[in-house]
Amino acid sequence: MAGLQCPLRLYNDVYRRDLATPWSDTQQAIFDRGTAIGELAQQRYPGGVLVGFKPWERAPAIAATRKLLDDPAVPAIYEAAIEHRGVFVRVDVLVRNGDGWDLVEVKASTQAEKEVFQLDAAIQYWVLTGAGLKIHRAGVLVLNRDYVYPGGEYDLSALFRLGDATEFCRDMHGQIDQQVDEFHRLLARENPPEIGIGDHCFSPYECPYYAHCSEGMALPRNPIDHLYRLNGRRREALQDLGVESIDDIPADFELTAIQERIRQAVVSGQPWQSPDLARALAEAQWPLHHLDFEAWQPALPPYPGMRPFQAIPFQFSLHVEQADGKLVHHEYLHEESSDPRRPLAEALLEAMGETGSIVVYSSYERTMLNALARDLPDLADPLLALADRLWDLLPVVRNHYYHPDFQGSFSIKRVLPALVPDAGWGELEIADGQAAALAYEQALASNDAVYRDSTFENLKAYCQQDTLAMVGLLGALRGLCEAG
Numbered sequence: 001m002a003g004l005q006c007p008l009r010l011y012n013d014v015y016r017r018d019l020a021t022p023w024s025d026t027q028q029a030i031f032d033r034g035t036a037i038g039e040l041a042q043q044r045y046p047g048g049v050l051v052g053f054k055p056w057e058r059a060p061a062i063a064a065t066r067k068l069l070d071d072p073a074v075p076a077i078y079e080a081a082i083e084h085r086g087v088f089v090r091v092d093v094l095v096r097n098g099d100g101w102d103l104v105e106v107k108a109s110t111q112a113e114k115e116v117f118q119l120d121a122a123i124q125y126w127v128l129t130g131a132g133l134k135i136h137r138a139g140v141l142v143l144n145r146d147y148v149y150p151g152g153e154y155d156l157s158a159l160f161r162l163g164d165a166t167e168f169c170r171d172m173h174g175q176i177d178q179q180v181d182e183f184h185r186l187l188a189r190e191n192p193p194e195i196g197i198g199d200h201c202f203s204p205y206e207c208p209y210y211a212h213c214s215e216g217m218a219l220p221r222n223p224i225d226h227l228y229r230l231n232g233r234r235r236e237a238l239q240d241l242g243v244e245s246i247d248d249i250p251a252d253f254e255l256t257a258i259q260e261r262i263r264q265a266v267v268s269g270q271p272w273q274s275p276d277l278a279r280a281l282a283e284a285q286w287p288l289h290h291l292d293f294e295a296w297q298p299a300l301p302p303y304p305g306m307r308p309f310q311a312i313p314f315q316f317s318l319h320v321e322q323a324d325g326k327l328v329h330h331e332y333l334h335e336e337s338s339d340p341r342r343p344l345a346e347a348l349l350e351a352m353g354e355t356g357s358i359v360v361y362s363s364y365e366r367t368m369l370n371a372l373a374r375d376l377p378d379l380a381d382p383l384l385a386l387a388d389r390l391w392d393l394l395p396v397v398r399n400h401y402y403h404p405d406f407q408g409s410f411s412i413k414r415v416l417p418a419l420v421p422d423a424g425w426g427e428l429e430i431a432d433g434q435a436a437a438l439a440y441e442q443a444l445a446s447n448d449a450v451y452r453d454s455t456f457e458n459l460k461a462y463c464q465q466d467t468l469a470m471v472g473l474l475g476a477l478r479g480l481c482e483a484g
């Protein structure tokens with residue numbers, strides 16, 4: 001799989017693993033989640049036997065697998081270890097099926113049809129059949145996004161969905177054959193292949209060698225990547241013209257309206273401001289309720305009525321700002337393992353009052369409010385009434401202001417420091433939403449009261465900063481209009 005993404009990645013994986021950047025806590029948490037789902041998926045095939053051993057203990061793992069394959073009393077093998085022509089695989093589940101086997105590749109996802117997953121199964125299929133096994137069916141087992149958890153033990157036959165990949169695996173057989181030959185030739189070389197960084201470094205997976213490969217690279221000033229939503233066609237057209245920097249884009253080159261504004265701001269070194277900014281800001285009604293939710297997205301539904309990967313808001317911060325500048329803060333953080341949705345929704349409704357815009361930055365809070373209204377039917381009317389009061393600051397910024405320091409992004413983490421240089425998240429332990437969700441999940445799972453309390457304090461500080469950022473940003477934009 002590494003070689004299909006990039007030959008250099010494969011070369012590094014085999015010979016220069018030490019060049020990889022260690023996985024971040026968030027990435028590690030994603031891997032751990034995959035492991036946990038894999039273990040649960042094994043229970044869907046009862047009576048199976050696990051082939052243990054450490055990842056590097058290949059020979060004993062292969063020998064143990066051989067024994068299990070030959071034992072007709074074994075209905076399934078978990079983590080079967082097989083090798084063929086130098087390609088070694090651990091198969092999540094092999095299920096005995098008559099005179100052969102079914103191959104099951106487990107993914108912590110809901111998309112069994114994703115090509116990269118099917119490819120993973122196809123490589124295993126190639127190894128297994130090459131090693132002499134008869135494979136009747138190959139499939140990708142994922143979580144079923146339509147499963148609604150009724151509580152109690154999971155019904156594994158309903159929680160998981162098996163997407164068939166047999167035909168894909170068979171079709172890919174010849175291609176994988178050739179690819180493996182090519183990889184052997186690559187790995188026989190003394191020097192690594194020369195490959196430059198590009199989009200392939202992030203697709204289908206983020207490559208752990210990116211820091212190494214990009215080290216010391218001279219990046220152009222104002223790279224064309226800073227053009228908002230630059231599509232492949234325009235990127236290629238610019239590359240064909242030899243243009244790497246926004247400064248060098250020909251004046252007659254066709255850009256979108258936002259991209260053109262970015263170009264003007266970058267070339268002039270001055271922010272761009274629409275004459276309608278003040279009018280757009282005046283649409284927000286006082287008192288302003290600056291609202292931010294934090295949510296986590298567990299793969300396995302923890303509470304009845306939930307589906308796999310459903311987002312669960314566990315925290316909000318709310319700054320209520322009066323026209324005279326008075327600011328009052330409200331917050332809620334669910335500090336226990338029970339379902340946070342109802343207490344959070346009730347606390348929110350109590351803090352919101354009846355009038356004034358609810359200022360948000362992105363459509364996320366609308367999605368959360370609609371989901372809460374769906375899940376708590378008795379509170380649906382007042383929650384949907386809140387959704388009606390939402391006022392999104394993000395499109396206002398996107399359509400009416402651009403500062404060269406935004407670097408092509410309208411994320412509040414990029415926008416705020418450009419307009420309010422002293423503000424930011426730099427000093428905080430938790431500095432983004434993903435880290436917040438991970439910290440929350442880990443705190444809930446911990447029995448260490450001190451760790452839990454300090455994590456909860458960090459979460460409050462982070463979420464509060466998010467709503468303060470909106471207060472600061474809106475104030476800065478109003479200031480620009482008054483000054484202009």
Ligand code: SF4
Pocket residue numbers: 005006007008009012195196197198200201202207208209210211213
């Ligand atoms: S960072 Fe990019 S070029 Fe370097 S090994 Fe990874 S995918 Fe290949």
